[in-house]
Amino acid sequence: MAMIRAVLHTHPAPDDPPVVLHHINRHFRYLWGGGIFATAVYGVLDAARGTLRLACAGHQPPLLARGSGEVLALPVEAVVPLLLMELGTVPCTEHMLRSGDRLLFYTDGITEREARDGEMFEEGRLTSVLSKIASFAPALMIDRLVTELDAFANGREPHDDQTLLIVGLA
Secondary structure (H helix, E strand, O other), X not given: OHHHHHHHOXXXXXXXXXXXXXXXXXXXXXXXXXXXXXXXXXXXXXXXXXXXXXXXXXXOOXXXXXXXXXXXXXXXXXXXXXXOOOOOXXXXXXXXOOOOOEEEEEOHHHHOOEOOOOOEOHHHHHHHHHXXXXXXXXXXXXXXXXXXXXXXXXXXXXXXXXXXXXXXXO
């Protein structure tokens, strides 16, 4: 992850999501076919226009939480994960956002967090919790989500990394 992040920061035009994903993937061409991969979703938010442009390489889409409590996965057409092969054409979707919206970006370590009986947290539970806290400030949303995850797991440690990022539009 750190190496991918470093390569991301070398790109001269970070405002074009498909071009950025190609840049990262091609930098690691020497790994193609080696059996390792990385999923990614890359977005460019224009808060003034209220738009989010997204490109996706095998990653789950971000969730959009409206102040009303409505939660939906943002439609995004994914290509294969990074580090496997040439990506080909990477689609880019544009979404209109409004004041009060919250965007949740997360890794699969969140939805795959297991309880003691092996049950996973899953996207449905994440969406349910998110709908109840959709109008909270982003930092409070993160605190609440982490509390819900830990309560669900009931002391069972995660098997994978867990990352949450919430972007709130004023």
